[in-house]
Amino acid sequence: MAQGIWIVAEQKEGELRKISFELVSEGKRLADKMGQSVTAILLGSNIKEKAPELGKYGADKVIVADDNRLATYTTDAYVSVIAELAQKEEPAIILLGASVQGKDLSGRLAARLGVGMAQDCVEFSLDNSNLVAKRPIYAGKAYATVTFKDSSPQIATARPNVFELNEPDESRSAEVIDAAFSLDDSQLKTKVVEVIQEAGDKPDLTEAELIVSGGRGMKGPENYNIIEELADLIGATVGASRSAVDAGWRPHSDQVGQTGKVVSPNLYIACGISGAIQHLAGMSTSKYIVAINKDPEAPIFQKADYGVVGDLFDVVPALTEEIKKIL
Amino acid sequence: MNILVCLKQVPDTETQIKVAPDSKSIVTDNIKWVMNPYDEYAVEEGLRLKEKFGGEVTIIGVGPTKVTESIRTALAMGADKGILVDDPALTGSDSLGTAKILAAVIKDLDYNLILCGKQGVDDDYGVVGSNLAELLGIPQISIVLKLEVSEDGSTVKAHREVEGGTLVIEASLPALITAQKGLNEPRYASLPGIMKAKKKPLDVKTIADLGLDASEVGESGAKIKIMQITPPEERLAGKIVEGETPQEKAANLVKLLHEEAKVI
Structure with a gap:
């Protein structure tokens, strides 16, 4: 039986992005209602030292996939690793950010696992431990409340800046686990050849x-x-x-x-x-x-x-x- | 170079959306249906690549007979042929169901590149492209602002918009690209183009033609169920800031933002 909530943390150049903490916070609220645990999945290169930060916001466990091929997001590598871990561990729910990365990842991950996916959600609730998601349609001219059928895990992305952050608890620590995964170079069909940063450090x-x-x-x-x-x-x-x-x-x-x-x-x-x-x-x-x-x-x-x-x-x-x- | 463009028909962005009495759909009376704006960029990019490399541009649409109008528009812009999957069993498909239908059409076609809009401006999922790329086992590059295909037509380099910058991503073809606004400036269909489009081939297929089972698509196959559609919370007009001069108004506004809203 699938169990627990996973959140897929997001990092950019080794720094956790704010959406990661929003996801942990919301994941924790849902997991408490279900009487289950929250696990953060963290992919990157030399990223393990960032794992405790996720614990302070509510993650019970952090599974770290550390590999230099995961330093920068690519669809192929990230989907491959997360799908493999999900098939092994069988979480009930996977939450990602409705960021550029999360929106690219969520669809491909859902298709690989053959499950439903609710994009860009602004509110989550539970119906007997099944996820109920509210999401804007027509750019917010209306809202759709959706549920899942024949989907384990149930996958959803959360809109940035919407879900409240938990107060970080400095005394709280998460169990940090090194992920076992097989990442075959032949699966990696796309390559990041250049990163162009916009001038200035204003948020998107x-x-x-x-x-x-x-x-x-x-x-x-x-x-x-x-x-x-x-x-x-x-x-x-x-x-x-x-x-x-x-x-x-x-x-x-x-x-x-x-x-x-x-x-x-x-x-x-x-x-x-x-x-x-x-x-x-x-x-x-x-x-x-x-x-x-x-x-x-x-x-x-x-x-x-x-x-x-x-x-x-x-x-x-x-x-x-x-x-x-x-x- | 053979290019496939997946196309959706959506309510014009001017449309006021009203929730239907069943609370599970919207009122569709008097809606002006148009080609999804992001799909226009996909069609245009396909046409530009065809002009450079030769080959054909095929438009693929899913959904009721009226989608023919948008396919004809794409044909009038210069695409060569269209395929519409039209079957009552498709009603209620979710993104993955739609992708399954598209994959069933595409598996028998010879193609180098698939172009989609980055999302439909109706249900705003933005995942049919990545669902489809996964089902076909080809690489995807989403939210693309600039696309370059190598001279020999074997690889593609795409500029992808991300928060605070751009990633340049390379993939070998065949690949699937989703188009973002800014990729190009879509052309208008010319009058001769519109006349020619009427004679271009447009195949209509049913799910039986595609060898799909009705239980895999449409509402029965959907893994996402819409329970309810609701209007957004009404936002009421607030106050007009008083003041005789721009300076006074500005000072009063700052006071409100600082003391009442506490946002600065």
Whole structure:
């Protein structure tokens, strides 16, 4: 009988990513309800020293797969190792992050194990130890609650920035186990040939706590400096509406909305964004929304906690100055 | 170079989504159905590779007869032929079920590259591509912003968007790629293209034609069951920040963000 909850931790260049702790925290909450344990699966190269951190957030066990071929994520290597471990240990549930890595991994892993997978979930509950997952569809214009059939393990990915972190308990320690796995070079059909880092150390939009976004009201790419100045001051990531991206003012990776990124920061400041339905779908789960727009009739004001009717070219620089006073 | 593009038809992104009375589906009356936006990038990339390397672009769709419209659009853009799997037994398929159907179509085809959109903008799973690559036993590279196929057509190098950067990944062909916005600028179908598309071959197959059993696909084969669909929590309009001047408004906003919301 399949037993226990697994979470697949994520690391980048040997550092655990925040989603790993969110997964352990949520995994622990579910496991407590089931009266079972949480095991974190950690893949990487020389990564074992990071395992105790997962224990502090609630992992009972950490299974470490250490191999230089696992240093950077590749679909083939990661799926191969995790599928082999899962077939041997038979967990009841496997949770991954709905990050770029987790979304790539989850589908292939589920197909290899022949089980169902619920992507990008924002809420989990249990029905007799079976996972019930709530996930946005149509970029958040609706939500689907799904269950699994003939699936052991039940696999789901958790949206970053949604699940509450447990308070780390420094006295708590996890049992750390070296994984036994066979990784055959002939299975590795893809190769990472280059890693291009973006300049700056701002978190990705999908993981950002604070976002300042600019839309058509910015009037041109040269004006984004006022947004960047505000963003730099508060440590926010810069986003953009689809019209700003389609006009070529900002890169595609900055787009928030239905054909861009779906975000859930603590604070979303929308500057010169009218609030097209596709944009609203992508940011409505933000905790606080501020809208700055000249047009008092703009739909964005219907979703904003705080609306400022005014010219963003006056309001945004004034906002930056006012924030400087309190920092 | 023979290229397969998997295509889905979805509600236009302008659509207001309303939950149907059964609470398990959405109201589909008056919905404008379009080719999934990410699939447009996949079709365009396929056409560009065909222009460079020769060969054929085949569009594969699954699902009701109206999907023919989106396949015809792809044919009008320049694809050579289409295949639609249309069978009442497909209703209620989950991602893995859809991938099984696509794999059954593809196993008899000669191909070098499969292109898919990175996700459907309807149910937002984004896994049919990786499910399919696994079933076919070929490498996958997902969320691709830039694609280069080697001159001899044996390998592919893809730029893949990840958090805070880009990974450049190499794989040998055949492989499956999922397209992200930014991969290219999809062309519009020209009027002569639309006329020609009407005469291009479009095969319609049933699951029996594919040798699949009805229990493996559709609702009976689905491993994910939708129990309920709900609207999002209503977000109410908050307050308009008072002030005579931009400076006053900014000062009042900062006060609210700092003292009330406590987010800065």
